[in-house]
Amino acid sequence: MYIGKALPRLEDDRLLTGRGRYTDDESYAGQAWCAFVRSPHPHARILRIDSTPAARMPGVLGVLTGADYEADGLQPVDHVPNPLDLHDIGRRAFDNPRESPHWPLARDKVRHVGEPLVAVVAETSEQARDAAEAVEVEYQPLPLEETVCFDYQFGDARAVQRALAQAACVVRHEFHIPRIVNCQLEPRSAIGLCADDAYTLITGSQGAVLLKHMLGKVLRSQSVRVISRDVGGGFGPRNYLHPEQIVVVWAAKRVRRPVRWCATRSEAFLADFQGRDLTIGAALGCDGDGRIVAYEVHARGDVGAHTVSFVPLSNFRNILTTVYRVPAVALRLQAMTTNTVPAVPYRGAGRPEAHHVIERLLDMAARRLGMDRAQIRRRNIVTKRELPHRTPMRLVFDSGDFAGYLERALVMADYAGFAARKRSAARPRGIGIANYVESPVGAPRERIELHVERDALIAVSGTQSAGQGHETSFAQVLADCLELPIEKIRLRTGDTAIVKLGGGSHSDRSLRYAATLIVGAARQLIEHGRREAAERLEARVDDVTYERGSFRIAGTDRAIGLFALAPLEAAEEINARIPAFPAGAAVCELEVEPGTGAVHILRYVSVDDVGQPVNPLIVDGQTHGAIVQGIGQALYEGVARDANGQVITGSFMDYGFARAENLPSFETALAEDPTPGNPLRIKGGGEGGVVPASAAVINALCDALGVDDVPLPATPHRVWKIFGSGSGP
The missing domain is CATH 3.30.365.10 (Aldehyde oxidase/xanthine dehydrogenase, molybdopterin binding domain)
Incomplete structure (x- = not known):
């Protein structure tokens, strides 16, 4: 009757006519505003805070520091970074990581640019911000630090080395997956209420129950309520408790008024939890027919100044070999704490990174062996008759047709006719392929x-x-x-x-x-x-x-x-776990302007197995949005810092972002291979579009340029330099 129908969204009328209820739409009698003093240093000791000038300014109700927070008997945030899904592989791989307490307001040291250390509460937003600028802080800058938080190894490294030594072809490369800013349409905002020692937090989140649990722990209270109404984008970070959310609730108790805060875009670029940021050295060995014989990976993930989450690293590990048969695997996985904003799951969370590496190496191997890039994938892909298939990482694929999705995508993209199009093109043209499978798990x-x-x-x-x-x-x-x-x-x-x-x-x-x-x-x-x-x-x-x-x-x-x-x-x-493995394939065709380095995506095809689609129209919308985020990572997005740790990409003037004018009309198709794991045979459709996207785009770009790799993001300047160096066609 309804399942499987592409119904228009019921909520769209409300949202598109401006009747949505977002956090910043809420208003309370007697409300006050909060503003934060944030660290200008990536790493420094706090020598002195003088809040007296700020406290005397008009409208100021309170100036709060980390010392005040601790004096009230409150706790640092317990992020519990060990991911729940590690139980799926039968062990806690990342036990006892080295951590530093995450206080909502920094006390003795600041550990990244933008970390809050003072909160000012005033009658108006303008008064709060003016007073925050009047707070005097003396710092002692410290050297930047990088510390190994955990060091995990999996597989038989000696067996992999032997297989690589005997392989007909070995390709090695180091990839960097850059930091991504979570650019939700709705900036982070929060309103704190407190009455009779009962706390209420109104905020946009992806999980009110989780935030209630975490907030109750830091406030040492059983009387906590969290309200999340309409949310203008999540993508991962809004599953986590941020310092500002804690502070507004605590401040509401201190000043006995509702306290609200809404981030500026500048604050968002400095202080929002970010995503990605892995450096991955990898080697792929193949025999003379292009069959994979061994895969060696050493990945280092920058988790930032506080260990908020290891989920991306866990997902990276679990899906490492993706849809391919890999007889020998060796993985070394390290987490590094640095003087940067904490890194947390961002759409796909470790899966796009894993796919980018193996799909790029397959293209390099095909080029080295003189093979067609589709053919090398056909030689290695797990076929339908091999299911259920147990991967080296101990996942069991229960359903799907990975080879079928590849062939369908190749037909939709007219892969067979590409050579003719390339010959007749006026500009360098390339085509890229990427297969994918997800390992969605999540809270049980x-x-x-x-x-x-x-x-x-x-x-x-x-x-x-x-x-x-x-x-x-x-x-x-x-x-x-x-x-x-x-x-x-x-x-x-x-x-x-x-x-x-x-x-x-x-x-x-x-x-x-x-x-x-x-x-x-x-x-x-x-x-x-x-x-x-x-x-x-x-x-x-x-x-x-x-x-x-x-x-x-x-x-x-x-x-x-x-x-x-x-x-x-x-x-x-x-x-309990409800496992499922959405999968699919993507093909990207693009052209490059030699004079400017600009990349023009001409065609993008995506085939996605989501199991039973409840609403294909919504699935298409999710797929389109995810593809755009993947293209953004491939061509535009990346946090940049100077040698002193200062953020260079601090606004949309500096941070690249995919725009509608840069994108073609996507061609998407749904494959419906049911999973036996749940009664409606649903797999999932929220992340599939992003997982293969960066690999498909960069594979196409390297094909157009005739090079082995282009670093992410492949900005026009980087591409133009390839032409200038003589490496391009």
Whole structure:
């Protein structure tokens, strides 16, 4: 009835007509504003803070420091960086990393540019910012530091070395996957409330329950409520508790007023948790026919000044060999703490990095062996008849047709006709291929509650939207399960006053978990309704059937509607993994302007297996957005710092970003290979577009230029220099 239909999003009318409720839209009587003094140094000792001039300025209600925070008996943030999904491989690979406490306001030292150390609360935003500029801080700059946080090894390094020594072809290269700024449309913002020692945080997040748990720990309080209404983009970082969110709630208690804060874009570039940032040295060995014999990888991930998350490194490790048969693997994986903003999961979270490396090396090997790049992939890809397939990293692919997705993408892109197009092109032209498979896992705990009211069915979910269209897709599943008009479904999320538990939105988990629970809760609701209907209609439960929103007594015309039984409730919980492996292939065709180095993407094809698509229109939107982020990483995006650790890319004037004018109309196709892992056979469609994108684009660019590699991001200047050096065509 509804599952599989490309329905327009139910929430779009509200959002597109300006009736969305974002954090900064909220207003409270007597509210005050917060501004932060941030470190201008990447690493320095705090010698002195003089807040007296600021405290005397008009409208100032309070000037708060890390010493005040500690004196109130509050705690540093316990980020728990060890990812939950390490349990999937049967061990805690990254136990006991070296960490430094993450205080919301730095106390003795600052560890990155933009780290907050003083909060000023005032009657207006302007007064708070003016007073923040009046705070006097004396620093002692310190040398930049880089420390090994953990050092993990996997595989048989000696066996890999022997295989590489005997291989007909070995390609080696070092890749750098640069830092990415999380440029959500909605800047981070937060409002803190405190009444009778009960705290409330209103903020955009990807998981209100997780933030409640973390905030309660630092505030040492059981009376914490988190509210996340509409969220203008997540992409990973909004799963984590940021210092400013803690400070506004604490400040609300100190000044006995609601306290609000909204980041400027300049603050966002300096202080928002960032993504990516891996340096990866790798060697791929092949025999004379192009079959992989060994793969050696040494990856160093810059996790920043505080160890907020190791999830990207865990994902990188888990999906290392992607869709290919790799008989011998050796991995060394290190995390480095540095004087930079913490790095956390960013869309794809470790998977794009792993795919970029192996897909680039396959192109290099094909070039070395004189093979077609599609053919070398055909020689190594795991085929459908080999499933279930256990990878060297101990994942078990249960379904899919990786080779089929590749062939379908090649046909859609007219790969066979590319040579003719290249010959007739006026400018250097290239084509690139990249296969992918995901390893979506995510938090294992989730809950759905169903509440029948007189005029609607209310679904309360611990998984909340950050723009993915949950109000529509969740309603489609529930409407089908209960045979109801979709207009009768209401979704409630993002408020821990009603949401008891939930893992939030990340790792392609939302619909995989929510739909599984919706199916179970709907069955429970029907059974509860049958019992209630039997009592109301004075019949036996076994004689009551359910169809199209009504309970009927078999063999009679007696019936009662579901909504007439209100109030009626059911709930379903899970605390287990629901594995699935979305997969696909991408092909990119582009041209390069020799005079400027500008890259023009002419065509981009994506084939994606998401299992059962609940709403293909929403899946396409997710795929398009993810592709754009992957193209942005390939050609435009990257945080830059000078030798002293100062951020150079501090605004959209300096930081490259993919724009609509730089992009073609994407050609996407859905493959629907069901997974046995959940009742609706859903895999996931939120991240697939980004995973192969940078590899497909750079493979195409290297093909156009006739070079082995172009560093990320492949900006016009970098490409132009290749022509100037004589390396290009």
